[in-house]
Amino acid sequence: MPDASTPRSDYSDTERQIFDAALQVFAREGRHGARMQAIADAADINKAMLHYYFRDKKTLYEEVFAHTVRRFMASFGESLEEAPTFEETLRVFIDGYVEFVRSDEAAMRLMVQENLAGGSLLGKHLREATKSGEAPPQILVDTIAAASEAGEIRSVDPHHTVLSVISTCLFFFVARPTVEIMHPDAAGDWGAFVEVRKEHLFDLIYHGLAP
Template identity: 60%
Template sequence: MAPSSTEQDIFDAALTVFARHGKKGARMQQIADAADINKSMLHYYFRSKSDLYEAVFGHAVERFMASFDHDALRDADSFAELLRRFIDGYVAFCQAHTDIMQLIVSENLRGGPLLGEHLQRLEKTGEKAPPHIFRSAIESAIETGEIRPVDPDQTLLTIIATCIFPFVARPTAQIMLSPTASDWDAFLQARKEHIFDVVYHGLKHPAVSSPPPA
């Protein structure tokens, strides 16, 4: 069932506050003020800050998973095509949903218990998260000789970290890379191409031809 208008306002406000202050630093009054409701109304929908945080985090993870075209990832004709789609999807989501990525990073910094719970719940449904799909593709590409033998887990982590880092450290990046990063959208488009170029050519088996430019 879709959330009511008030619930959606609470979700949006809570996401912003939790992303900025983390679960520990956020206050229910801040969230109520951001949602333009009183604190009693907020507690009518969510009895505690923990209940609200869990609901918002679950909603954020679902939006992240839904942002990827799972069929497109599975149906890619080559590892190069899958890599490009994975990078494009990750960066595009981070770009469009900065608050969600900040929330997920914050949850990781506090130990990630909720993230683990949601991923385990997803696996029980038989649906694989995009990183798991991509990890399987790395193993297949090694077996077929498209890429050289590498550690799939380390490779996956390297790619994800490379995609996320500009958003985690945007102020630093814009100071260090000014004026290159002054046009943020253009910088991110170039960033996607750079990540693909560095990762693919670092992994590609010498006998495999390079893919054409995107």
């Protein structure tokens, strides 16, 4: 049983190759739209090998999805750092969380795919991924609630606020092809666009919460 904090540590090189390829294809095409042949091609491996290492498509998908949920949940906690002011905490979180998504856009796409498809696997895996220790998203909610009580920010609903922060950090990745069509500069240099966007997001949300 793989450890949540060190995902895929018990995987061989070949298994990891398959895993990474499967994540990419499932993320683009969805659970049912993905083709085993496409995964094999992306992993630069024979199609029969997929079934040797992972029994079947369903098993492969659930394995990939389970790891992805864990990583996604953990990223909340990892992006939150102790900081003297709420301003600094917010800035660091936005930076850390956006960087996490940028470093693994496929993981984000897979999460969204599952949501679009109805999220039947979400309940089980989300509960499992959050019950170890405090739930990471809850930490963020608590942070906002504390800042609100301390008078550092306006009195706001912390749950809705966290959802808004996550929305703005994630959505431009979700709709990246559309953004690249509509935003002249995003198409040219995505990395630079992301940097500008982080600044904008902090600015908008910080002012939105200021007393």
